[in-house]
Amino acid sequence: MTKYAKKIREIIEASRDHKTAEQIFEALKKTYPTVVRATVYNNLNKLWDAGMIRKISSEGLPDRYDRLERHDHLMCRKCGRLIDVDLGDLTQQLQQRLRVPILSYDLKLMYICEACRKKEQEEGREES
């Protein structure tokens, strides 16, 4: 594992805010100011292929990266805001009903966040 891969992994493991490649690039520059974007993408892909980090893809927004530690996500349907939640490990329950062995699962719960709910209400008022 190269110094870049290692540091990128550390950044992701330490974070709770679902960083984008760009944000990881910015964070990495604090330690290695001359690093380029391609290095970040190369390593993110390598780490993901190796199953060492999570990747969260969402509608419209750039991919975000996350630590492995078991948890699920609450995602705002409007703005993409992500919040960590833990709904327990469903692996057993799910695997029982499938023939193929599953490596992992992603559970994304859609909701409308506070900010977007307010915005909706205001728009509703205006239109009336």
Add this chain to the structure above:
Amino acid sequence: MTKYAKKIREIIEASRDHKTAEQIFEALKKTYPTVVRATVYNNLNKLWDAGMIRKISSEGLPDRYDRLERHDHLMCRKCGRLIDVDLGDLTQQLQQRLRVPILSYDLKLMYICEACRKKEQEEGREES
């Protein structure tokens, strides 16, 4: 609802193969040969905002669209191949453990498909 939105919705509801915007564009051209891509994107976004279709975002691959009917997905971690599975409605079980009301949830089970498993084995042999 315009004729385009209506037809796009029909295409998606009738499909079981998780079409991309491009594939929907191609399918739509059979009925409306002069339609342009932007119209497809406009309508897909509108239908999705209205909660009338599902959107499946995955790592690297373009977004795919899906009918609403309750089901989950088995996704190959290597190539993105999608298979429909039904693991039952977990809404109750999940909602119980959350304070905010959830609109829906996406459950994506990661596995390695047959084709990718074979490819892995062959690569393993070569390297040895």
Add this chain to the structure above:
DNA sequence: ATCTAAATTTAGAATTATTCTAAAAAGAGG
């Protein structure tokens, strides 16, 4: 019908995240 306003479509440019390419640099092992 006819007018007006709002919504939709069109064409094509623009954006943006990400990947690719080829050359340079860094590492690893003998």
Add this chain to the structure above:
DNA sequence: CCTCTTTTTAGAATAATTCTAAATTTAGAT
């Protein structure tokens, strides 16, 4: 200190999607 492999770099290229502004269609009111 060579040789081979891997990684990084710089910058061009790609590809999906969004944006813009003008043209067209639609819907409601007159």
